[in-house]
Amino acid sequence: MNQLNEKLRFLESKNVFLIPIEEQHLDLYYELLGQASFDNCKYTGSKIPITKVGVTNYISDICSDHSRVDFFIVNKENDEIVGEVVINNIDSKNRCASTRIAIFQEKNYNKKFGTEALLLALDFGFGMYNLHRIELQVYSFNERAIHVYESIGFKKEGVLRDYLYFDHQYHDAIVMSIIENEFKKREY
Secondary structure: EEEOOOOOOOOOOOOOEEEEEOOHHHHHHHHHHHHHOOOHHHHOOOOOOOOOHHHHHHHHHHOOOOOOEEEEEEEOOOOOEEEEEEEEEEOOOOOOOEEEEEOHHHHOOOHHHHHHHHHHHHHHHHHHOOOOOEEEEOOOOOHHHHHHHHHHHEEEEEEEEEEEEEOOOEEEEEEEEHHHHHHHOOOO
């Protein structure tokens, strides 16, 4: 059921396309979040139970917040939504923002969907919002994501010690960033 009825392809790469998350996607988004694995919750630091009211409020908030752009990541092969990628905390005066990405189900890990989607989102942020710097935080146990971020060109800037408390343990968060000229000169 996590397929789209529309074919709006806002940004597109070899294996994925991105579409903006809109209020009409409420039921679909609620279903997708409900299917997310425990590992997915750990990777994102999510602890709040998913409720229809919570998702309704969240979508309403993101659709009215002009300091962010939220996209579904869609597998071009079958129009299945596999995740989301976000450029948020857009600060046009300082030309910086944050990003985050999630692949909802383990069956879609290691297929390059996240890498392609993040590259599309970064290109959009640098090219359309004239951003100079985009940062993210990743938990130290998420080695797969750290590898992807480094392969794209993100640099480690620091560590937030014991930043996340999840499942009876503390975990560090690693702050990483990429600057527009680093993104533009990267090799594919």
